[in-house]
Amino acid sequence: MGDWGELVGEQVARYSQPKSLKNKVLVVVAYDSVWKHHLELLKEDLIEKINKKFPEPLVEKITIKVGELPEANPVLNPNYNKLERVKSKRVRPFSRKKAPSRTLTPEEKKLAKSLPDPELRTLATRLLKRVPLEESPEGDPGDGE
Incomplete structure (x- = not known):
C-alpha cells in the first residue's frame, strides 16, 4: 500500500x-x-x-x-520522510563568481559623471568597476589598443 x-x-x-x-x-x-x-x-x-x-x-x-x-496521502512507509528529504535536494547549476571590483580610471569617472540620470550613473559606476581592464603588451594597463 x-x-x-x-x-x-x-x-x-x-x-x-x-x-x-x-x-x-x-x-x-x-x-x-x-x-x-x-x-x-x-x-x-x-x-x-x-x-x-x-x-x-x-x-x-x-x-x-x-x-x-x-488531502494528503497517509504515510505508510516509515522511511517516507527520509525519501522526501532526498528528493527535495537539487543540484545547483554552475554559478559564476563575481568579477573582482577595481577602482575607476579618470576617464570612466568622467563618463559616469556626465550621465544625467542619478540611477543610471550609479549602475554605470557599478558595472565599470566589474569590467576588468585590458592589459597592454608591456604589462601596463592601457586603453586596449
Whole structure:
C-alpha cells in the first residue's frame, strides 16, 4: 500500500488511494467515476504488478469504490520522510563568481559623471568597476589598443 504511486504512476495515485487489504481483496478509493473506470481497466495489470513483488499472491481481487480522498496521502512507509528529504535536494547549476571590483580610471569617472540620470550613473559606476581592464603588451594597463 505504501508503494501505490510506484505501481499506478503519479497521476493516477493523485486521484486514487488504497483503502484496505483483507483476505487478498484490495479496496481502492477513486476520486470519481472516470477514475474508477480507468482503474477497472487496469485491474488485471495491477494485480500482476503487486503479486510480482511477493513469493505468494498478495492480492487476488481489487474492488474500486468512488469516495473522498484525504488531502494528503497517509504515510505508510516509515522511511517516507527520509525519501522526501532526498528528493527535495537539487543540484545547483554552475554559478559564476563575481568579477573582482577595481577602482575607476579618470576617464570612466568622467563618463559616469556626465550621465544625467542619478540611477543610471550609479549602475554605470557599478558595472565599470566589474569590467576588468585590458592589459597592454608591456604589462601596463592601457586603453586596449
